[in-house]
Amino acid sequence: MSRKICSQVLQKIKPSKSEEKALHRLTNRIITQIDAAAKELGVEVRGLLVGSAARNTWISGDRDLDIFITFPESVTHEELESLGLGIAKKVAPKYEERYAEHPYIRAFFEGIPDETSGRVVIPKGFQGYRVDLVPCFRVSDPSAIRSAVDRTPFHNEYVKNKIKGLEDEVRLLKQFLKGIGVYGAELKTMGFSGYLCELLIIKYNSFLDVVQSVSKWHRNVIIDIENHGTLEHDTPLVIIDPVDPSRNVAAAVSLDNFCTFVDASREFLKKPGIHFFFPPPVKPLTDKELAQELKHRKTELLAVVFDTPNVVDDILYPQLYKAVRSIEELLHRNDFRVFRSGIWSGVRSVILLEMEVATLPNVKKHIGPPVESSIHAEKFKIKYASQHPYIQDGRYVVDISREYTKAKDLLKSKLKTCGVGKHVSEAIGKGYRVLKDAQIAKIEDKDFRIFLRKYFRKYRRMRG
Amino acid sequence: MSRKICSQVLQKIKPSKSEEKALHRLTNRIITQIDAAAKELGVEVRGLLVGSAARNTWISGDRDLDIFITFPESVTHEELESLGLGIAKKVAPKYEERYAEHPYIRAFFEGIPDETSGRVVIPKGFQGYRVDLVPCFRVSDPSAIRSAVDRTPFHNEYVKNKIKGLEDEVRLLKQFLKGIGVYGAELKTMGFSGYLCELLIIKYNSFLDVVQSVSKWHRNVIIDIENHGTLEHDTPLVIIDPVDPSRNVAAAVSLDNFCTFVDASREFLKKPGIHFFFPPPVKPLTDKELAQELKHRKTELLAVVFDTPNVVDDILYPQLYKAVRSIEELLHRNDFRVFRSGIWSGVRSVILLEMEVATLPNVKKHIGPPVESSIHAEKFKIKYASQHPYIQDGRYVVDISREYTKAKDLLKSKLKTCGVGKHVSEAIGKGYRVLKDAQIAKIEDKDFRIFLRKYFRKYRRMRG
Numbered sequence: 001m002s003r004k005i006c007s008q009v010l011q012k013i014k015p016s017k018s019e020e021k022a023l024h025r026l027t028n029r030i031i032t033q034i035d036a037a038a039k040e041l042g043v044e045v046r047g048l049l050v051g052s053a054a055r056n057t058w059i060s061g062d063r064d065l066d067i068f069i070t071f072p073e074s075v076t077h078e079e080l081e082s083l084g085l086g087i088a089k090k091v092a093p094k095y096e097e098r099y100a101e102h103p104y105i106r107a108f109f110e111g112i113p114d115e116t117s118g119r120v121v122i123p124k125g126f127q128g129y130r131v132d133l134v135p136c137f138r139v140s141d142p143s144a145i146r147s148a149v150d151r152t153p154f155h156n157e158y159v160k161n162k163i164k165g166l167e168d169e170v171r172l173l174k175q176f177l178k179g180i181g182v183y184g185a186e187l188k189t190m191g192f193s194g195y196l197c198e199l200l201i202i203k204y205n206s207f208l209d210v211v212q213s214v215s216k217w218h219r220n221v222i223i224d225i226e227n228h229g230t231l232e233h234d235t236p237l238v239i240i241d242p243v244d245p246s247r248n249v250a251a252a253v254s255l256d257n258f259c260t261f262v263d264a265s266r267e268f269l270k271k272p273g274i275h276f277f278f279p280p281p282v283k284p285l286t287d288k289e290l291a292q293e294l295k296h297r298k299t300e301l302l303a304v305v306f307d308t309p310n311v312v313d314d315i316l317y318p319q320l321y322k323a324v325r326s327i328e329e330l331l332h333r334n335d336f337r338v339f340r341s342g343i344w345s346g347v348r349s350v351i352l353l354e355m356e357v358a359t360l361p362n363v364k365k366h367i368g369p370p371v372e373s374s375i376h377a378e379k380f381k382i383k384y385a386s387q388h389p390y391i392q393d394g395r396y397v398v399d400i401s402r403e404y405t406k407a408k409d410l411l412k413s414k415l416k417t418c419g420v421g422k423h424v425s426e427a428i429g430k431g432y433r434v435l436k437d438a439q440i441a442k443i444e445d446k447d448f449r450i451f452l453r454k455y456f457r458k459y460r461r462m463r464g
Numbered sequence: 465m466s467r468k469i470c471s472q473v474l475q476k477i478k479p480s481k482s483e484e485k486a487l488h489r490l491t492n493r494i495i496t497q498i499d500a501a502a503k504e505l506g507v508e509v510r511g512l513l514v515g516s517a518a519r520n521t522w523i524s525g526d527r528d529l530d531i532f533i534t535f536p537e538s539v540t541h542e543e544l545e546s547l548g549l550g551i552a553k554k555v556a557p558k559y560e561e562r563y564a565e566h567p568y569i570r571a572f573f574e575g576i577p578d579e580t581s582g583r584v585v586i587p588k589g590f591q592g593y594r595v596d597l598v599p600c601f602r603v604s605d606p607s608a609i610r611s612a613v614d615r616t617p618f619h620n621e622y623v624k625n626k627i628k629g630l631e632d633e634v635r636l637l638k639q640f641l642k643g644i645g646v647y648g649a650e651l652k653t654m655g656f657s658g659y660l661c662e663l664l665i666i667k668y669n670s671f672l673d674v675v676q677s678v679s680k681w682h683r684n685v686i687i688d689i690e691n692h693g694t695l696e697h698d699t700p701l702v703i704i705d706p707v708d709p710s711r712n713v714a715a716a717v718s719l720d721n722f723c724t725f726v727d728a729s730r731e732f733l734k735k736p737g738i739h740f741f742f743p744p745p746v747k748p749l750t751d752k753e754l755a756q757e758l759k760h761r762k763t764e765l766l767a768v769v770f771d772t773p774n775v776v777d778d779i780l781y782p783q784l785y786k787a788v789r790s791i792e793e794l795l796h797r798n799d800f801r802v803f804r805s806g807i808w809s810g811v812r813s814v815i816l817l818e819m820e821v822a823t824l825p826n827v828k829k830h831i832g833p834p835v836e837s838s839i840h841a842e843k844f845k846i847k848y849a850s851q852h853p854y855i856q857d858g859r860y861v862v863d864i865s866r867e868y869t870k871a872k873d874l875l876k877s878k879l880k881t882c883g884v885g886k887h888v889s890e891a892i893g894k895g896y897r898v899l900k901d902a903q904i905a906k907i908e909d910k911d912f913r914i915f916l917r918k919y920f921r922k923y924r925r926m927r928g
Contacts, residue, residue: 215838216838217836218836219836219858236858255857255858256855256856256857256858258858259835259836259855259858260855262835262836263835263841263855266838266841296826296827297825297826297827297863298825298826298827298869299825299826299827300825335820337821339825339827339829340829340863356799356824356825357801357821357824360820360821361761361762361763361764361803361820362760362761362762362763363760363761363762363763363803365803365804371723371726371727372681372682372683372723372726374679374680374730377727377730388921390921391720391723391724391727392720393719393720394683394700394719394720394722394723399761399804399921405762457852457854457863
């Protein structure tokens, strides 16, 4: 049963021969161009295809490639950057300059001329390739790396040697993780990287064996293929990097994504289905459905809306997560209670707060000093004389007026005092709105409405 | 200044010569009658005046006397009880039989014939004496007592020997504690007993010296006049009984009453006034004022009302205190939030709950097992399949319907499940009502309305 499903899935995700050829034509051409450009400059530089394209583990339709421009250790950092970017820009027809730990070039290639005909061949559904051209050092040993990107060629080498014959198993695992929504180590997703998938297949040998093992995982799993780990790691899943004994490949995996993988593995084994790999699309929530949810739940729904700052997701999302935590703390400090929360980001960003308690009385208790600390007691009693302090549990207490009796008013007044990241803080500083309940229907963005449906779990889930 | 106030107070609280004479005539006559009755029965029994009347520390107008009927150790418990009560009933013109640790007779004497004229002399404002006639054993040493009442004659002896000349200081201290509302060791008040007042005066020598010392007290004060304490006591105030090294005379004093004494002492020293001893009367809260409070505070006020069970205060009040704690726990378990609470008891009893959160949404989070515990997970997911479990913080969670979205409904349905004392439980079992906000004005009892004004602190406080 599950084998049959796997082969059905493979039919969809395994690249065709022509797709493979087109990709290799492109990568070969780029690498040739890099090498030629390097020769012109007189540096001993080599282009190197890394990532899933290099390991033959990419999924049909993927158009994201990583080509590294590798420099000998003799050049300086400055030379690496200026020469590397120079070569990349020469090679790239269209590009944008980007910055992770180092600057790199994100290039866009539309199609590749056929070698014989000279015509641009566009495979079915093709929409261009996105190629990250990343300068790095060729170091002798992973322990000698000067930045994280220098490690990648070693990952490449390690996997290439071990993955032969298991490429389709990697593809199945990746598609499974995509289908259940936890694929990708970016800070938006906090899930499982492609390299992590490859290591799991190297460890367990097949997709079904991975799923078998994962279904029995408990948090704090440690996998150390080379048996050389040197440090303790405090994450639900620890996978020691085979090329770096101090590194945890699964450091980014959040507890809930770890649990989602465990849960989905169990469910898949119980009742396999293609929907694990290809879940049905989620429809946008309609205005009417939103109204129904609000009426049914009787919570108060607040949406803080602001223009999304112009930064990459890996900078944006940690700031959004931090913002929602910080806003929840502000609400709790003021005695409101958050039922659940969520974030969404498109052209605008939304911090959604579903309130369990959004309205409070006019009075609040203000706890003063212990009765015996006479100096503080005196000050407190003078300050609050008109509110008639009383003694409770050994301390002076007064019932004072609450500044904010409505959560919405608190957010409208005090949101800017929340500790959030720089860019989100600036975006909020430029202006924000707080929408309540039915007002949220003003946000018509389709993707936001899909997010809302998922938030309310009002969609057909085949599993669970 | 404070001395002048003390002498003003003493003018009001020191018994007049005629009051003193009347009291002594009564006690002498009762004791003579006890001795005569005992002689008739042929047992070696003696009447013994104990308490503030014996020590000359009672406050003018007090009409509560304690006369012990002391038996030799040779009689049995049964004889002590039957003979003791027999003698007491013979002596008492009107009485009720009562039970503390032992049975005793509460007798009522209306007035005492003048010895010379034979007429009943009724001092001004006189409303009769209440005399507790208590059988006890005359033991050789406090360590040999067979019940708590046997200790009383030793207290009597100890204080009589030490208090001579300081009686008025005791009176001032008692009246001060009455004025600030913390006099009396009964379980209703949890304050300072008369014997405790006498010991404080023996320790510090004068009312003003007591107040000086108390103003500097911190919780966990230990006073051990005879320097013979043998046990650790975990109360804010520890006063070792001079006649029993293992006993803490201040065991009943609650933290807040301790603090009230400290606070009032500090305030008295700062600005002495007669109102500490005689606070102005508190007027009942009117319907209009209740409505104003509710409008101003915007809390929801709930009153659980039931007929007061027919038991003595020392049984009733601990049960009422337990009931309010238990009801608060019920509310908190159901996610409601209590702002403050109070109890009152007259013909009916009231448990007052001022709610910070009295209304909740229809949904509540139900936290399930950790994702990895597969057997529990399976059961949970089957049970809650239609509510769509999700994963949060490593556990399955469902948003389920809340059974009670209003605190009042919860109390109406579930009050009887609260763990409360036997008698209060029976009384509630016979029927109760839950009044809300303006409905509370249906309770017109004057004393309840005074309680309400104190609860809202809407009265003139001269101090603090």
